Amino acid sequence: NAGVTQTPKFQVLKTGQSMTLQCAQDMNHEYMSWYRQDPGMGLRLIHYSVGAGITDQGEVPNGYNVSRSTTEDFPLRLLSAAPSQTSVYFCASSPVLGTGELFFGEGSRLTVL
Amino acid sequence: GNSVTQMEGPVTLSEEAFLTINCTYTATGYPSLFWYVQYPGEGLQLLLKATKADDKGSNKGFEATYRKETTSFHLEKGSVQVSDSAVYFCALSDPTGGGADGLTFGKGTHLIIQP
Numbered sequence: 001n002a003g004v005t006q007t008p009k010f011q012v013l014k015t016g017q018s019m020t021l022q023c024a025q026d027m028n029h030e031y032m033s034w035y036r037q038d039p040g041m042g043l044r045l046i047h048y049s050v051g052a053g054i055t056d057q058g059e060v061p062n063g064y065n066v067s068r069s070t071t072e073d074f075p076l077r078l079l080s081a082a083p084s085q086t087s088v089y090f091c092a093s094s095p096v097l098g099t100g101e102l103f104f105g106e107g108s109r110l111t112v113l
Numbered sequence: 114g115n116s117v118t119q120m121e122g123p124v125t126l127s128e129e130a131f132l133t134i135n136c137t138y139t140a141t142g143y144p145s146l147f148w149y150v151q152y153p154g155e156g157l158q159l160l161l162k163a164t165k166a167d168d169k170g171s172n173k174g175f176e177a178t179y180r181k182e183t184t185s186f187h188l189e190k191g192s193v194q195v196s197d198s199a200v201y202f203c204a205l206s207d208p209t210g211g212g213a214d215g216l217t218f219g220k221g222t223h224l225i226i227q228p
Contacts, residue, residue, distance in 0.1 A: 102157070104157045
């Protein structure tokens with residue numbers, strides 16, 4: 001049971017570098033999303049997708065790009081990393097839109113120096 | 114807008130103690146309410162949910178009742194174990210709140226259970 005798989009689990013970047021956080025799910029879920037988790041802030045929605053070819057912005061989208069070419073994959077791209085993007089990133093998926101019942105990956109810890 | 118307020122902790126209890134983690138919310142519509150749990154080094158998992166007023170969600174000995182009159186969804190467990198040590202997130206889902214799933218999370222409560 002793979003569920004939601006995120007890679008890498010840990011990454012250190014220098015300011016200005018770019019990278020992609022990968023997310024894949026094998027449950028055929030239409031809805032996928034990316035959150036960031038910061039101390040004292042809870043989880044904040046970055047981007048989400050309601051199906052292949054459809055993406056939209058969440059609460060904190062600046063500095064991030066997403067695409068959804070397949071149902072399974074939903075990568076998150078940092079175009080020019082900044083120290084403010086140091087965080088733990090979670091990918092989540094859901095089989096039914098609007099239920100609030102999410103399946104989360106194990107997270108990717110990103111440090112930007 | 115929607116918001117969820119919960120104690121941040123850490124909350125430290127002895128094994129077999131009674132647990133209450135308070136959660137109150139503000140919502141414009143008629144939200145569903147959730148508790149998610151995050152064990153060390155893992156992603157969040159859905160613990161329980163309630164979709165309408167007076168509903169009680171329960172799982173793994175935890176329970177919470179949706180109280181519309183007090184806008185609350187407090188998490189309780191009668192006898193906690195060391196394995197319950199985790200961060201607990203209260204959340205609401207209001208389709209009118211945006212983001213497709215309309216989920217709004219609280220900041221999380223770190224629970225530490227000592228043997």
